[in-house]
Amino acid sequence: MSDDKQLINELADVVGAQNVITDPTALSVYECDGATLFKALPDMVVFPENAQQISAIVKLANKHQTPFIARGGGTGLSGGMLPVRGGMLIALNRLDRILEIDLKNQRAVVEPGVVNLLLTHAVQDDGYYYAPDPSSQKACTIGGNIAENSGGPHTLKYGVTTDHILALEVVLPNGEIVEFGGAVEETPGYDLRGVMIGSEGTFGIVTKATVRLLRSPQTYQTTLSIFETMDDASNAVSSIIAAGIIPAALEMMDQLVIKALEDGFHYGFPLDAEAILIVELDGIEAGMQDQAQRIISILNEHNAREVRYAKDDADRENLWKARKSAFGAFGRLAPSYITQDGVVPRTQLPKVLRQVAAISRKYDIPIANVFHAGDGNIHPIVLFDERDPDQCERVEMVNEEILTACAEVGGTITGEHGIGVEKMDYMPLIFSPEDLKVMASVRDIFNPTGLCNPGKIFPTPESYIKLGLAS
């Protein structure tokens, strides 16, 4: 009996044969995540239903020296779940229970496979919600959000996933089940919960999380404004921040996005406009009208051509619909696209956006922009045809130049999508070999055999050659 065969039998003993997939056709569903350019087929996918089973599976993987990788909703955008060295995917979809809702203490205990939006659905009638809201929130899971330290449009005011997690139960890469953090805000010792969040599945598998719930805001004020030029829109963003207002969200879309939206959904946006800006305030009703008026005057001062204003919840939904349907519209522009995720200091936004436009012209690759302007988190959407090898080569240069531009102005190469396999080559743009050595030493403590999600985050010797940094 081959070693793989024996492993599969042993896995079946743990979870039942029906919960182990090895058929190549069935496996092909699991060959990629949302970063569809990167593909790698797992040797098997296993569907456990609790931490004990995961611990047993991880121990088997160790026994057979097989790489293992956790997978949530498969919506990741950096190939973080990709089995680049083959091995086993541990799919967490069956761990999808909300175990406890404790509104009195504003927290919930959930399994990693719970879909982000479903947690909010479970508590919204009581006036609560879970704040991190990645665009994929209808499909992505809390476990995946923890692995990537996900953000979303409302992180400007409310922070990212790490600001909303109190405790984690983790199966370490050796199969041991441990707890980091606790039921209360602070626990003594190093903040291993904080270190675990954003470790992209390389420190172990989260099997339970205690998350913070927030009280829903009393009210919202949402505007959507249309600008002739990108600079006007960017300057409006700076002026809002300079006026001492921290909106809940500040989202921007450029001309190419407007065109895609109009082609697909007919929102009545003028095709000659260069930018659309969504500004949302939330909080206490008293006084909010004054703040909204102030924002509208700032928008007008910066030559907004039109300001649409949500009068009620339905209006608000409508204004957000444009932003949320943007990604669905790109399919009309090109057969494939890559979503970049650089972050720059807010004041550098106009400059970097001009650079992105220049890079697009230089390589003759269209780039659309839809992004979190308040955070300086840009999402250039690189549009191309993955069947055309020449385009693919140019896209690689485009990626490199965009990320270099972000790094050069003091920014970073990913704000919420993670490094995964997609950006590991570019890590030397922002971290020195010494910085990376310390990170690797921490990984080696959690994951000494390297079997837990190998081949991610860290640059290879080839990465340095590619960037022209090899000595």
Add this chain to the structure above:
Amino acid sequence: MPNLDLLHEELTQIVGEKGLLPNDRYKDYRVDGFIPKAVVFPESVQQIQELLALAADRGLSVIPAGSGTKLGIGNVPQKVDLVLSTRRLNSTIEYEPADLTVTVQAGMLLSNLQMELGENGQFLPLDPAYASLATVGGIAATNASGPLRLRHGTPRNQILGMRVVQADGAVVKSGGKVVKNVSGYDLNKLYIGSFGTLGIISELTFKLYPLAESGITMLLSFKRFENAAKTASEITSSQLLPSYLNLFINGVPDTRIVDPCLVVGLDAHPKAIAWQRNQVQWIAKQSGVVGVEITQEHQAAKLAESMRTFAQTNPSQQVVVCKANLRMSNIEEYIGVVLDVTSALECTVRGMGLMGTGQVYFVFSDFADTVEPETIASTLAELRSHASSVGGNLILETAPVEVKREIDVWGTIGSGSGIMNQIKAQFDPSRLLNPGRFVDGI
């Protein structure tokens, strides 16, 4: 002592005359009664590196510090040789107000930073005790916070990036300078609250906020603390957004109030303040409030300072300060347990609860002369076990050395212990940095 003279000479060569504290003042930096062999103030990262190399070579322990306001926290040290203060690394490296971020050296005093930010209508929303003494590096290393944490969180929510001199002298960056960043592991979290056991923080980047338009503080007095607690719990489950919500079990320091009192901070748009003030008054009335006072500006600022320094005491006094971390819903009952359990000690008990986030500070003083340290320690152990039985914990922040020798100030750390010890061994294999003071003997 010729060896000590030689050491001082070598240290002077690294940091200069001005970088070495005169030896008659070493006692200002004593830790649990241990007087350091030297106190040094490097003014560059290179000097920190040289000091670490010297300490490693001579087998000296290094106690990282800012101004030393938090040096009392921790277990009784194994040895205290060299106190290394970052006070002279105190410049602003980069401040672009429109980016709402600032990068400063670790020895910058919080008050100086706030002054610089205030000129642009901004601030760093951290309010630990002694802003005019506390350095931002020390605040990060101890994850120190104050009443404002209800609205803004702790250093772990505000720090975007750091530079840390490792025990081996390597200068390593974590995080970055932008407000959103998931490139690589979030090692900021490892250093924040590590009490100097993993490296010496030399530089930090913080997220900033605009200063509030206006603010008021409400003092709500009750006959029984249970009523104050009920009011607090109604406020936290409402849509009000107080900036702090502090319950005083028996009186508010520096005021005439001797009853249980809930202090509510409101800062927002004037209309939002007015609306919230009415709501708070209405909620308090339902719970039998007996006194409502509203203060602002100078008086409110004075009150805020009293709250920030509530748990700070002169270490020479026989005082015990504990911080309980609890679920909000357990606070009221826990306070009752503490009052009950400590009644046998016949000491004065003061208490302040951060009702929206779950920390309760207890200050025990005026112990009877006959009370033995062992009795105090066993009482604290009992309080700790009550806290753990409801999923919380109890950290001993200040206590006489005799008490600390009887009880671990941190308590147990659970199943993360293995990884924590390995991290310490990796970052500081020769146990140069603050040995023995942190959790689990780290």
